[in-house]
Amino acid sequence: MIRVENLTKAFGPKLAVNNVSFTVERGEVLGFLGPNGAGKSTTMRMVTGFIPPTSGKITVGGHDMLENPLPAKRLLGYLPENAPGYADMTVHGFLSFAAELRGLRGAARKRAIDRVVEHCLLENVLYQTIDTLSKGYKHRTCLAQSLIHDPDILIMDEPTDGLDPNQKHDVRNLIKRMGENKAIIFSTHILEEVEAVCSRVIIIDRGRIVANGTPKELKARSPEGRLEDVFRAITLPDTVKAH
Amino acid sequence: MNSWANIMAIVKRELGGYFTSPIAYVFLVIFLLLTGFFTFTVGNFFERGEASLVSFFTWHPWLYLFLVPAVGMRLWSEERRLGTMELLLTMPVTTWQAIVGKFLASWLFLALALVFTFPVAVTVNWLGNPDNGVIFAGYVGSLFLAGSYLAVSCMTSAMTRNQVISFIVSVLICLFLILAGYTPVTDLLTRFANPRVVEVVAAFSVMTHFEGFQRGVLDIRDLVFFVSVIGFALFTTGVIIRNHRAG
Structure with missing residues (x-):
């Protein structure tokens, strides 16, 4: 459903993303792993059409994101x-707005809002303004927005960042459940999360893909069978200068 | 039409945004107080002894200089500061629809403020026999004047995530649009420069083009001027946003 070919993004002389290619099919949950500043967010922003790549090709559900962005x-x-x-x-106003931009009107819009409010447990804050929400609710509101049109493809940038352990658990379960019939990409730097929900992992370091496989395959690369050792072995801390 | 539906959704959200925060009410009250003060006190509405709204419209370029950038400064800078720009522009919406929607919403809001000045028109009709065609032309000119300033504010707000910077830059550009054709300035300039050059510079000023409306003349050239300023500023907004996204 998502096909990324030779994606490169340069900010001035710096290559934030360097010749990245991958595909994600329906029923797959792809975990993006990498140190801070590795290019995870930049890659996702290009796949979602927010920023244009310097070069490369992005196809979403058969539509070219650069040539024909709206259907994608x-x-x-x-x-x-x-x-x-x-x-x-308010949470309700925000979800309504998102629904409208997704082309949902009238009864369809109401149904869509009811569905995501129930999924994301937002009943209690439905008529509160977003700036009064706690981090967990604010986060779920934005998550609800991304699910409002029941998309085939879901892209999430650090969906569990800043949540408490219960909320993290909920979000992981949600991702896992939705992953059964959607194509999902999400980024994280929590390694246990990757093991818990991903069907495939890509590790990015300094804009390049340094590993791509199932969590099991990656773990097998370390003598102790721990993902953390693999991660530390193939990525460099951001204090090290690249050559 | 799909694009129109998108624009309307954005217009609705933006307008709602004005009224759920105190901005709308504060703005309306200040705008009405100031127009009243300038029209009746500074503009000597009663002492003039004529049934016209000259003392009302004369002040609009100066009033708008501060009030319109205050309305427009947040349009895009707020999106950038909150990070919602990333949400908005990854929706199935073109940048164009977003720009036009935001602009239209603020313009409608300014039109509403202008509508609330109707007591001035009622007063002058009650006291005398004004030419209501002139008053109508004045309102049309004022609306386009506000639209031009607003488009400039829209452009400056796309440049930065800081609303204060957006406000100041926008005031400066609008001030230039006034001064280039402000009589004291053009008089001064004619002493140093070729009168033809001064005339060309003045042609870029909102003052030159607003004048006709105040006299009741709906000149197509003046309308074209204001529409071009709006079009140009919104086009530049699009370019700025594209460059910002490209990094």
Whole structure:
């Protein structure tokens, strides 16, 4: 459903993403792993059509994201990093707005809102403005926005960042459940999370893919069978200078 | 039409945003107080002894200089600060629809503020026999004047995530649009420069083009001027947003 070919993004002289290619099919949950600043967010922003790549090709559900972005964007749900939301809107107003931009009107819109409110447990704060929400609720509101049109493809940038252990657990379960009939990409730096929900892992370091496989395959690379050892062995801390 | 539905959804959200925060009410009250003050006190509405709204419209370029950037400064800078720009532009919406939607919403809001000045028109009709065609032309001119400033504010707000910077830059550009054709300035300039050059510079000023409306003349060239300013500023907004996204 998602096909990324030779994707490169340069910010000035710096290559944030360097010749990255991968595919994600329906029923797959792809975990993006990598140190901070490795290029995970930049890659996701390109796949969702927010920023244009310097070179490369992105196809979403058969539609070219650069040539024909609107049909491609219709298939996507996106949860950006830090779960942004319009501070002065109520949760209901915000979801309504998202639904409208997704082409849902009238009864269909109402059904869609009811569904995501139930999924994301937002009943209690439905008429509160977003700036008064706790981090967990704010996060779930943005997640609800990404699910409002029941997309085939879901892209989530650090969906569990800043949540408490219960919330993390809920979000992981949700991802796992949805992964059965959607194509999902999510980024994280929590290794246990990857083992818990991903069917495949890509490790990115300094804009390049340094590993791509199932969690099991990756773990097998370490003598102790621990993902953390593999991660530490193939990625460099950001204090080390690249050559 | 799909694109129109998207624009309307954005217009609705933006307008709602004005009214759920105190911005709308504060703005409306200040706008009405200031127009009243300038029209009746500074503009000597009564002492003029004529049934016209000259003392009302004369002040609009100066009033708008501060009030319109205050309305427009948040349009895109807020999106950038909150990170919602990433949400909005990954929706099945073109950048164009978003720009036009945001602009239209704020313009409608300014039109509403202008509608609330109707007591001035009622007063002048009650006291005398004004030419209501002139008053109508004045309102049309004022609306386009506000639209031009607003498009400039829209452009400056796309440049930065800081609303204060967006406000100041926008005031400066609008000030230039005024001063280039402000009579004291053009008089001064004619002393140093070729009058033809001064005339060309003045042609870029909102003052030159607003004047006709105040006299009751709906000149197509003046309308074209304001529409071009709006079009140009919104086009530039699109370019700025594209460059910002490209990094």
